[in-house]
Amino acid sequence: MKPTHHLSDEWLIDYAAGAAPEPVSVLVATHLALCPDCRASYRRLEAIGGALLEVASPVAVGAAARESVLARLDDPVPIPAAMPTPPANFPSQLPRPLRDYVPNGLAALSWQRLGRGAAIAWLRCASTTPYKMLMLRIAAGGSVPRHTHRGNELVLVLQGAYVDHLGRFGPGDVAIADDSIDHRPIADKGEDCFCLAVVDAPIRFTGVFSRLLNPLLRR
Numbered sequence: 001m002k003p004t005h006h007l008s009d010e011w012l013i014d015y016a017a018g019a020a021p022e023p024v025s026v027l028v029a030t031h032l033a034l035c036p037d038c039r040a041s042y043r044r045l046e047a048i049g050g051a052l053l054e055v056a057s058p059v060a061v062g063a064a065a066r067e068s069v070l071a072r073l074d075d076p077v078p079i080p081a082a083m084p085t086p087p088a089n090f091p092s093q094l095p096r097p098l099r100d101y102v103p104n105g106l107a108a109l110s111w112q113r114l115g116r117g118a119a120i121a122w123l124r125c126a127s128t129t130p131y132k133m134l135m136l137r138i139a140a141g142g143s144v145p146r147h148t149h150r151g152n153e154l155v156l157v158l159q160g161a162y163v164d165h166l167g168r169f170g171p172g173d174v175a176i177a178d179d180s181i182d183h184r185p186i187a188d189k190g191e192d193c194f195c196l197a198v199v200d201a202p203i204r205f206t207g208v209f210s211r212l213l214n215p216l217l218r219r
Ligand SMILES: [Zn+2]
Pocket: 003, 005, 006, 007, 031, 035, 037, 038, 039
């Protein structure tokens, strides 16, 4: 099944330009590995970016050159073949962009509980950026305590699915939240839900356990 919640072009453009911080790049690359639609968008953006570089010169861009760039926006893009179905032992078989960050598998990460139904494990990055990267595990039928955000939060589902008021998010789907979103994701009953998450500021718990949980996420 293909993802239904995607990355907008802004995220893909930053990634293509090498302007995205490392944790964001890992999340974008992992989504691209799982999403044929965004791979097609990415290739289209790369082609446009290349064309723009070709016409970028001290000489004023001629109308013909500009037309040729604009015309490429409508070029048909070959749709790459769909990714093979993840093996049954997924997510021990993580998408390639993630593997270096989880070298010894998910079980070897140091997990911290978030209430009864969820746990997080921070992933180490080579570079220092305001963005932090973590794995989120929501137990089957469990939930992440209600929280809001002080900055951006990007969540990519790797296995299983969860529901919040924004919709249902399954494998490969990306959810993007900011400080206007207050939510309590609940995992499907059938299996644990594993996600890669990227945050640029600590999230803030707003429910009954918030005073206990908030210090946990300051890092
Ligand atoms: Zn996508």
